[in-house]
Amino acid sequence: MTKAPPAWLSQAPEAARSFLEGHRLDEVECIISDLPGIARGKAVPAGKFARQKHFYLPESIFFQTIAGGWGEAAGPSGFTEPDMVLVPDYSTTSAAPWTGDWTLQVIHDAVNAKGAPIPFAPRNVLKRVVQAYRDRGLEPVVAPEMEFYLVARNLDPARAIEPMLGRSGRPAAARQAYSMSAVDEYGPVIDDIYDFAEAQGFEIDGITQEGGAGQVEINLRHGDPVKLADEVFYFKRLIREAALRHDCFATFMAKPIEQEPGSAMHIHHSVLDKATGQNIFSHPDGSETPAFRHFIGGLQAHLPEAVAIFAPYVNSYRRYVRDHAAPINLEWGRDNRTTGIRVPVSDAVSRRVENRLAGMDCNPYLGIAVSLACGLLGLDHEVEPRAMFNGDAYSGEADMPWGLFSALELFADAHGLRDLLGEDFARVYEIVKDTEYNEFLQVISPWEREHLLMNV
Template sequence: MKIASPSGSHFEEAEEFLARYPQVEGIDIVMTDCHGIGRGKIIRRHELASLYHSGRAMPASLFGQDVAGDDVDSSGVVLTDGGGDKRCWPIPSTLGMMPHTGRGQVLVSMYNPDGSAFDAEPRHALVRQVERAAKPGFTPMGAFELEFYLIDKERDSSRRYQPARYALNGRHSVQRNTMSVDELDEMSPLFDVIYQGAAHLGLTLESLISEYAAGQYELTIRYRDLLRAADDVVIAKRLIRSAARRFGMEACFMAKPFGQQAGSGMHLHLSLRNDVGENLYGDQPDGRLSPVMLQSIAGIRETVGDTMLVLAPFLNSWRRFASVSYSPASDDWGVENRTVALRVPGTPGKGRHFEHRVAGVDANPYMVAAVTLAGALQGIESKADPGPPVEGHLHSDARAHSSLPQSWLDAIDRAEHSSFVRQALGPMLHQAFIAVKRAEYERLALEVSEAEWDLYGFVV
């Protein structure tokens, strides 16, 4: 039975895909949970039509699972209504092909039987904030930068993970090689596959650099409407992971995989357009910064402490803040200053925007975008003042003197009691997310690490 798709998807998109790729026999259908992990199925070619005509059943409990896939009963979405399924529908313009796997891929979103959004899904939280922005005539625009490591499938002699060997020649380097073009050339067979896949997925990957550690890279994605920018992150991470596996390596999106090396962030660039397409963050005719942009920055400064659990959702996320350099856990802002949390790039003019630098690459892009946009809108609504920008290098003790949470547990407690986070995410997602994070914290609190054995085991 054909049902009108509540996501706005149309069967014509599936028809065009099947005609363009007659060799494809399998399609990955991917729904993103609160951790940013893709949950779903691989369907066969003949099943794609029914996905577009009537959706596909999946359990709502996927949004009440911890990162390992175990149910968290206190999430409020496990075995509700007898554990029945909800229906997932394709997200328009996300159906594409991954040549290196030979399969198609489409993102899906979950809805209730009456066609209303299932509110525990993170993407719907962002949709609600985008709709909120539309009421005064704003169109949120954005792009994410992704930092990540490529890791060798084999550990070193000490059984530790190590940076991947280059795909071109198998050479292994432990040097930092920041912004080395030769290093990019040595890894180019992998990135050629990634860029080829992006072209078939409607994903515009742009600049590639070797980052501030051996095996660390950064990819930027083209600026576009904020909701699709978050979809792009989900698509890009899955593309990079699957391509890396076929070269005998793993893509690592942990925020801090190596304690003595640089962490990996997911910087969000944000601006607002008005109803005629003008950038409201563009400079004033006299060269001053936009009042709307400054109010947005002020709103985020007021709320970022409450949102730290969204920006740094795992225990490992907090290791990234051990050094303030390039990983600012603060509410400071500045112009052309990479040591602050909210950076206004120095290029003046109508294209001005700001960059939110706090989130790790392990964060859920929908939730990061939702709380960031919600904070910006709150600042605009109250005409908030961001205060003076930071001049020069942010002092190393800035985090210790900030009002932000100082640990993962602090962030869990603060987010749980935050009316702002509850409103930005919605009550159902807020409850589920807090419950899942607290269950993860309690699980890890019982684990005794090898480092503890080495340091304390036979000494104290």
């Protein structure tokens, strides 16, 4: 006699239920995104998950750096590591098809003992910004693009990262953007990405070869910002797992290979009027509205303050290279990929604005949150953009911070942005990033050994 599935599964998406069809659920992974976007949490037997309504983790996971250190961000109570309560969001239930047993993942929300959201949990930060739109009668819509590299296994941090070997036995070739033959070179990895995505219920809008050696782009369909951020969070893990099956690595570093383009997470935005469902960027006759201009103006005015979130590591700033497929300024243009803010070709209903600043190394919840926050500040204060840029924007002057330290200085004074994101989040983020930067400064690089050892 087949045992009935646990009652909570009735709240899970159809894809998760289909994945388990004819099988007994073995394990549930209770996960949450930390500041870098790493999945933290615990794996529990399916029976235990069904009996418990929430789980616990120390809130200090949000104070940890990418290198495993700790920022002194606990606040006035000191580093006592109190537990936060993890509450499952059953709508995020998703298969983990790479595991050896029948496992589901569930993203959890973090609250304190009184049920209030933990302010520095990235998913809560994004929910806070989305709610700010809804408080104004608006509904934000986003569509992220994910760029990443498939590279050869690299077990030695001192060794340069190299492209993976394709099925021909040759390294993936660079400068083959949109080449179907280039995608075919690592077709087995792509096939597993498709299979994993289907098992998890994710709809891929398209996969293309980008301009770098072994660089791939995946586009997702537009939708609710929290749902899309959840999908990017899940996708990073499934792509890594698909690559490992084929003896290679997937990396989301902003700039993994010298002389190759960096990897971005371009974010497309539109905003709907909740009452009518209409895109506020377009008049009924199809013409552009003041809100369209003001959203662009908000991005131009506030994106420099947000770069510390879009570009969270020292490596991130290696991506912003003139004439190298990444913006160096905040000009805006129509169908112009040299500008930091692009207006793609579209009809009036789907009129949108693309932010090209964010790197793929940023936390998807935080990257989408801060991008939406910049646009909302433009709407609130009716910020007019500069004149549209015509021509090659790489010929213009740079107007962005060019390192993590200067980006954090701008973020420290971004009062309007910090209010929307939450001051407690901003405080913790600053402290953790300062700690990471200091960790980086303790490492002597190959460049220093090569050029300074015998010459200074």
